[in-house]
Amino acid sequence: xxxxxxxxxxVPIYRQIVNQVKYLVASGLLQPGEELPPIRTxxxxxxxxxxxxxxAYGDLEIAGVVQKLRGSGTFVSEGRPQQxxxxxxxxxxxxxIDTLLAEAHQxxxxxxxxxxxxxxxxxxxxxxxxxxxxAKRTNR
Amino acid sequence: xxxxVVDVNGLSRSxxxxxxxxxxxxxxxxxxxxGLVGSNGAGKTTLLKHLLGLLRAxxxxxxxxxxxxxxxxxxxxxxxxxxSEERELPxxxxxxxxxxxxxxxxxxxxxxxxxxxxxxxxxxxxxxIKDLSKGMRAQAGLIAAVAYRxxxxxxxxxxxxxxxxxxxxxxxxxxxxxxxxxxxxIFSSHLLDxxxxxxxHVTMIQQGRVTLSGALDDVRRDYQRSRVRFTEHFERPPxxxxxLAMEGGGRSWSVIHSGSPEQFLKSVRDRGGEVVESRDATLxxxxxxxxxxxxxxxxxx
Amino acid sequence: xxxxxxxxxxxxxSWRLTRVEAAGRxxxxxxxxxxxxxxxxxxxxxxxxxxxxxxxxxxxFSIAKLNGGRFxxxxxxxxxxxxxFRQPVSTATIVGAAMAYDxxxxxxxxxxxxxxxxxxxxxxxxxxxxxxxxxxxHLAYTCCQWSTRNRIVQWxxxxxxxxxxxxxxxxxxxxxxxxxxxxxxNALFAAIGVVSIVLTVAGVARQRRGDSVEVVPxxxxxxxxxxxxxxxxxxFPCPTSSAARAQVWxxxxxxxxxxxxxxxxxxxxxVLLHALGIPFAxxxxxxxxxxxLAVPIMVFTLGANAFGIRRKQARIYASAFEMTQxxxxxxxxxxxxxxxxxxxxxxxxxxxxxxxxTGPLLSxxxxxxxxxxxxxxxxxNARQKLADTIGGLTWYACAAWTLVATIAVAGQxxxxxxxxxxxxxxxxxxxxxxxxPVAWSIAAMLIVVVATNEIVPEFVANVFLKASVWVSGAxxxxxxxxxxxxxxxxxxxxxxxxxxxxxxxxxxxxALLVGFSSKNVLGVLWPAALIVxxxxxxxxxxxxxxxx
Numbered sequence: 001x002x003x004x005x006x007x008x009x010x011v012p013i014y015r016q017i018v019n020q021v022k023y024l025v026a027s028g029l030l031q032p033g034e035e036l037p038p039i040r041t042x043x044x045x046x047x048x049x050x051x052x053x054x055x056a057y058g059d060l061e062i063a064g065v066v067q068k069l070r071g072s073g074t075f076v077s078e079g080r081p082q083q084x085x086x087x088x089x090x091x092x093x094x095x096x097i098d099t100l101l102a103e104a105h106q107x108x109x110x111x112x113x114x115x116x117x118x119x120x121x122x123x124x125x126x127x128x129x130x131x132x133x134x135a136k137r138t139n140r
Numbered sequence: 141x142x143x144x145v146v147d148v149n150g151l152s153r154s155x156x157x158x159x160x161x162x163x164x165x166x167x168x169x170x171x172x173x174x175g176l177v178g179s180n181g182a183g184k185t186t187l188l189k190h191l192l193g194l195l196r197a198x199x200x201x202x203x204x205x206x207x208x209x210x211x212x213x214x215x216x217x218x219x220x221x222x223x224s225e226e227r228e229l230p231x232x233x234x235x236x237x238x239x240x241x242x243x244x245x246x247x248x249x250x251x252x253x254x255x256x257x258x259x260x261x262x263x264x265x266x267x268x269i270k271d272l273s274k275g276m277r278a279q280a281g282l283i284a285a286v287a288y289r290x291x292x293x294x295x296x297x298x299x300x301x302x303x304x305x306x307x308x309x310x311x312x313x314x315x316x317x318x319x320x321x322x323x324x325x326i327f328s329s330h331l332l333d334x335x336x337x338x339x340x341h342v343t344m345i346q347q348g349r350v351t352l353s354g355a356l357d358d359v360r361r362d363y364q365r366s367r368v369r370f371t372e373h374f375e376r377p378p379x380x381x382x383x384l385a386m387e388g389g390g391r392s393w394s395v396i397h398s399g400s401p402e403q404f405l406k407s408v409r410d411r412g413g414e415v416v417e418s419r420d421a422t423l424x425x426x427x428x429x430x431x432x433x434x435x436x437x438x439x440x441x
Numbered sequence: 442x443x444x445x446x447x448x449x450x451x452x453x454x455s456w457r458l459t460r461v462e463a464a465g466r467x468x469x470x471x472x473x474x475x476x477x478x479x480x481x482x483x484x485x486x487x488x489x490x491x492x493x494x495x496x497x498x499x500x501x502f503s504i505a506k507l508n509g510g511r512f513x514x515x516x517x518x519x520x521x522x523x524x525x526f527r528q529p530v531s532t533a534t535i536v537g538a539a540m541a542y543d544x545x546x547x548x549x550x551x552x553x554x555x556x557x558x559x560x561x562x563x564x565x566x567x568x569x570x571x572x573x574x575x576x577x578x579h580l581a582y583t584c585c586q587w588s589t590r591n592r593i594v595q596w597x598x599x600x601x602x603x604x605x606x607x608x609x610x611x612x613x614x615x616x617x618x619x620x621x622x623x624x625x626x627n628a629l630f631a632a633i634g635v636v637s638i639v640l641t642v643a644g645v646a647r648q649r650r651g652d653s654v655e656v657v658p659x660x661x662x663x664x665x666x667x668x669x670x671x672x673x674x675x676x677f678p679c680p681t682s683s684a685a686r687a688q689v690w691x692x693x694x695x696x697x698x699x700x701x702x703x704x705x706x707x708x709x710x711x712v713l714l715h716a717l718g719i720p721f722a723x724x725x726x727x728x729x730x731x732x733x734l735a736v737p738i739m740v741f742t743l744g745a746n747a748f749g750i751r752r753k754q755a756r757i758y759a760s761a762f763e764m765t766q767x768x769x770x771x772x773x774x775x776x777x778x779x780x781x782x783x784x785x786x787x788x789x790x791x792x793x794x795x796x797x798x799t800g801p802l803l804s805x806x807x808x809x810x811x812x813x814x815x816x817x818x819x820x821x822n823a824r825q826k827l828a829d830t831i832g833g834l835t836w837y838a839c840a841a842w843t844l845v846a847t848i849a850v851a852g853q854x855x856x857x858x859x860x861x862x863x864x865x866x867x868x869x870x871x872x873x874x875x876x877x878p879v880a881w882s883i884a885a886m887l888i889v890v891v892a893t894n895e896i897v898p899e900f901v902a903n904v905f906l907k908a909s910v911w912v913s914g915a916x917x918x919x920x921x922x923x924x925x926x927x928x929x930x931x932x933x934x935x936x937x938x939x940x941x942x943x944x945x946x947x948x949x950x951x952a953l954l955v956g957f958s959s960k961n962v963l964g965v966l967w968p969a970a971l972i973v974x975x976x977x978x979x980x981x982x983x984x985x986x987x988x989x
Contacts, residue, residue: 007333010365010419012357040319047311049173050319051340099417106369106416192765196988210988211932218767228762230695232673237694240679244687245767 001030001037005046013048017056018063025065025076026088036066036074143206144169145292145324146191151200152348153186160186162348163200168324168341170291173314175339175356176328177427183348184328185225188296191326192222204292218246221290223281223310225297229269235280236265239287246288254287261309275306286313293317295327299334307334314338332424342423344430351430356423363398363421363429370413381407385429396421396429447530448538451522455542461872463550468879470496470554475886478562486564486618490555493566494610497551498578519590520645532646536587540638544579551575561890567620573630574622577637578606584637588644602633604727611726671699684768688776691763697784700743704788707735708795715802725809732799735792739785740853747781747858748774748983750865757865759986770987771928771938774980778858782851789850800824841956848949848972855975862982865989881909914963917970924977933984934977942976 003020005013024030036042039057043050057074060066065088067077104114146168153161161183168174176184189195190202193209193216202209209216229238235258243249258265261279272280278298286293293314299307311334317323329335335342342359344352352359363384370378370391377386382399397404401418408415421429473496474489481488525535548571555566585598613620622630675698680686714728751758763773800821803809809817834842864871885906892902925942928934950969957964 005337007336007422007424010360010422010425012360012420013337014357040315043315043319044312046337047308047315048337049340050315051172102417193988194761194764213987214767214769216767217765220765222765224761226761228760230691230760230762232695237679240681241687241691242766244679244681245684249681 001042003042003046005048013046014052014056014059017046017053018059021056021060022063022065022088023092026092030076032076032078034076036076038073144203145205146326147201147203147206148187148190149201151187151190151197151202153190153195153198159348161190164345164348164350165200166343166350166353168292168326170324171318171322172324172340173318173338174324174326175335175342176326176345177330177332177335177342177423178328178345179431180330182345184345185296186348187345188294188326188328191294192217192220219291221285221288221293223278223285223293223295223298225300229277229281229284231270232268234266234268235263235272238269238280238284239265242284242288249288251287253289254283257283257287257313275302278302278306279309282310282313286317289317289321289323291323293323293325293327295325297328297330299329299331311338332422332427336423344427346431352426359426360420360423363396363426364401364404364418365421365425366395366397366404366408366418367416368393368395368408368413369416370411372412378411378413380404380411383407385425396425447528448534451525451530451535451538452542455539456546459546463546465879466496467550467554468876468883470550471557472879472882472886474554474558475561475890478558478564479886479890483564485562486559486566487614487616489558489564490566490614490618493551493554493558497547497554498575498582519648520587523648526649532649533642536642536645537638540580540583540587540641543583544576544634547579548572548575564618566618570620570622573627573634574606574610574620577630577633578603580634580637580641581606584641584644588641590648600727604723607726608723671702675702684766685772685776688766688768688773689780692777692780693784696747696749697780700781701784701788703743704739704785705791707731707738708788708791711735711792711795712798712802715799719802719805725806728799729809732796735796736789739788739792740850743788744781744785744850744854745857746861747777747854748862748986749777750861750986757861757868759862759865759983759989764987769935770933770984771935771980774858774983775938775941777983778851778855778979781858782847782854785850785854786847838956841952844948844952845956848945848952851945852972852975855979859975859979859982862979862986865986867985885909910963910967914967914970917967917974921970921973921977924974924981928977928981931984933980938980939977942973945976946970946972 001021001024003017005016007013011019021030021036030036036057037045039050039053042053046053057066057068061068061074064077066074068074100114101111104111109117144167146166148164148166151161151164151166152159164183164187166187176187178184186195190197191204191209193213196210204216205219207215233241239254243251243254257279261276261283263276263279263283267276269277269280282298285295295310295314298310302310314325314327315338317325327335327338336356339356341354342352342356343350368380370393373390374393375389377383377388377393380386380395380397382397382404383395384398385396386393388394395404405415470493473492477488477492478485520536522535522539528535551571552568555568559565559568581602582599585595585602589595589598609626610620613622613626615621675694677690679690711728711732714724714731718725718728749760749763751760803817803821806817808815809820831839860871860875888897888902888905891897892899925934925939929936929939946969949972950965953965953968
């Protein structure tokens with residue numbers, strides 16, 4: 001499972017794991033029914049305390065993203081995958097918008113300016129056929 | 141089960157009239173990793189030495205597994221694994237002799253685990269301690285400290301002065317101790333990213349006092365790092381309520397603050413500024429702020 | 442810059458490092474010399490003279506700390522004040538100041554004690570006629586120790602010059618006691634001194650150039666006093682079946698077997714030197730000197746510090762590695778004391794056998810010049826007398842004496858171990874307590890001298906001696922009870938340990954009664970209480986060092 005931990009941006013490690021697993025599920029990189037790595041393995045891989053993984057998996061279970069099966073392990077939930085995916089996708093994009101708006105405000109652009117610029121960028125991209133920049137960047 | 145693994149209460153200790161520990165209280169429960177941070181000479185090692193009974197509590201009390209490590213060294217030490225920063229290992233021993241000697245003290249020695257670690261670290265058991273590099277000494281000391289699967293693992297600056305490879309080995313050992321056996325780990329470190337990754341609880345010691353202690357996430361949540369823009373140009377950091385440290389210049393400053401966010405916001409607005417962005421502070425930011433670096437100096441009124 | 446300032450600073454530092462030892466040597470010389478004067482009558486002056494020579498040059502050779510540290514203290518061979526290499530001072534100045542301080546301070550100590558003894562007892566000792574000989578000896582010795590890092594060269598060099606110098610001195614001692622050297626001899630001494638200084642400066646300059654890397658502090662590890670090769674003479678695997686066995690293995694490997702090796706080597710060396718003395722007369726002096734010194738070396742040097750307390754740059758501490766092993770303090774101290782006592786005893790027995798076996802070799806020497814006469818017949822007679830005395834003892838008196846000697850060695854080992862461990866926590870107290878016997882001896886000496894000269898009536902001296910025995914006896918009994926009680930309540934001592942100590946004390950008292958066939962209660966109670974006190978004090982001290 002491809003997860004990276006950053007210690008510079010102030011997001012708690014367990015939350016980084018939760019977000020990245022949600023992203024992996026939302027983007028289909030983790031399929032429903034797929035098993036997540038055992039706690040010990042992931043802790044050794046990420047060099048974080050096992051209790052952090054326990055906490056992250058716990059949060060994911062409460063959110064309905066994964067489910068623990070007694071005696072075997074932790075699996076991506078089969079049920080309501082679309083709903084989880086939608087909610088998560090919304091949350092991710094909203095985070096980005098919040099940051100964008102804050103930056104725009106600093107640089108003295110109004111929300112209307114930003115909306116206009118978003119449309120212009122989209123048009124320019126469509127013309128060159130380029131992928132939106134940073135589309136693959138893992139979200140934290 | 142409710143009994144804490146380590147229970148230190150009001151511990152004070154002076155060396156030659158200099159307070160090394162001043163009313164320190166510290167608790168550790170089973171299955172958790174405790175990170176001890178603080179500047180050099182802040183008292184981390186002194187606290188850990190009390191847990192091992194290497195120092196006698198002159199004021200306050202120390203209990204490990206409910207026992208006094210000074211009155212009952214056998215009861216405590218047989219359940220504790222210890223790796224010191226100075227790795228005080230007898231020079232004349234070979235690694236094999238070191239492990240056999242340690243094994244004799246611990247009937248529950250896990251020979252296969254020791255062998256596995258020896259192979260992972262690619263250590264030659266016939267080699268003398270005195271011929272080992274610093275990293276190899278740490279690895280040898282680590283095997284001797286964990287191979288009997290102690291209930292409490294105490295590591296004093298385990299990665300100080302070591303290269304990245306050996307640091308990984310030590311972090312691995314901590315993860316395994318907790319993941320496989322649900323053991324308790326207490327380690328001190330000046331590498332804050334290590335503490336942030338590895339610990340469930342963090343305790344900050346400064347000049348012999350505990351200035352910060354709690355679950356890492358709680359501690360982090362209590363401290364915010366905000367970017368602030370002011371309309372006015374400041375040469376020196378402006379005085380802001382709840383701010384611990386400020387960095388920057390002119391109109392744009394980043395502030396580490398704790399306590400009520402409302403009070404902070406109001407104070408910023410009163411000075412004609414606005415908060416651009418806020419997030420939880422990292423442990424390093426908290427540490428530097430608490431250590432008094434970049435503390436806002438009194439602004440000329 | 443004032444050129445004198447660094448020299449003054451260096452001399453002050455040397456004084457600071459050595460003043461305690463200097464005071465100790467002064468006191469020891471005065472006490473030993475006074476005893477000799479009092480007990481030996483007209484021969485006293487000669488005996489006192491040789492004692493002062495030994496104390497101020499031979500036994501300590503030169504001021505120990507300047508000389509690279511104590512015997513078992515992570516000794517770094519070569520020039521001891523290597524930290525000065527970083528200072529902007531020429532090598533000649535550093536070396537010159539240190540050598541001059543060493544030689545002149547030792548000579549000053551000799552001078553003061555010789556003058557004082559001569560004055561008090563009315564038998565003058567040689568004073569300034571000794572100057573060049575004494576100073577040359579010290580300069581040559583420090584040259585051997587400081588100019589090279591090679592220990593073999595150090596030892597060989599020391600022997601090579603000290604034996605001829607000693608012979609020259611013996612040759613020039615005239616009766617009634619005075620020392621006269623011819624101008625040629627004095628010129629030789631001066632030349633030895635100058636050559637020594639030049640050689641040392643050259644050798645130290647080499648170390649200074651090559652030292653920049655080595656001075657960087659190395660990773661802190663546990664170093665014990667014995668050289669690596671000595672520890673590895675005997676290798677056998679560590680038993681894993683029990684902690685006690687592993688600890689015995691640890692003690693044997695780390696200190697006991699090296700001590701045993703040194704003891705056995707001394708024993709063999711003594712026989713060898715006696716044999717070499719048959720064809721080569723100069724070896725006879727060395728053989729006799731080693732025979733006389735071997736037993737004190739064993740008991741005082743190798744029997745010391747059984748708890749392995751470490752010293753590093755004025756810091757005294759217990760080994761954290763050993764102290765964090767899961768082992769009870771009382772058991773640990775009992776084990777360490779037993780192992781150390783056993784190996785000192787074995788080494789002493791070996792020494793005894795070796796000394797005994799030199800009898801035929803001594804007869805083959807024919808003569809041994811000492812002073813004006815032949816000392817050999819007297820020496821052989823003394824041996825014969827000793828043999829007759831031992832042969833005349835009943836078997837149970839023999840056994841009793843063996844027990845008394847064994848327990849006395851154990852007591853000595855326990856006291857030295859306890860003192861060293863207590864130093865970790867109470868350095869001043871221990872230093873003070875160690876001076877009590879010296880102070881008492883001086884006081885006793887003065888009172889006896891005053892009483893024999895009939896300045897005060899004789900009963901005053903008797904009362905003083907009796908009272909001090911009673912007071913110290915009472916203090917010992919009291920402290921024995923106190924230490925045992927406190928140790929048991931604080932759980933520093935186990936019942937088994939306390940019982941063992943009491944049993945040993947009872948055996949000692951019984952053996953003393955049988956051996957002495959004495960009815961003197963105090964004469965038995967006093968040492969018996971001392972044994973209990975030491976037995977309870979040792980784990981107490983280790984406990985204090987373990988839990989500082």
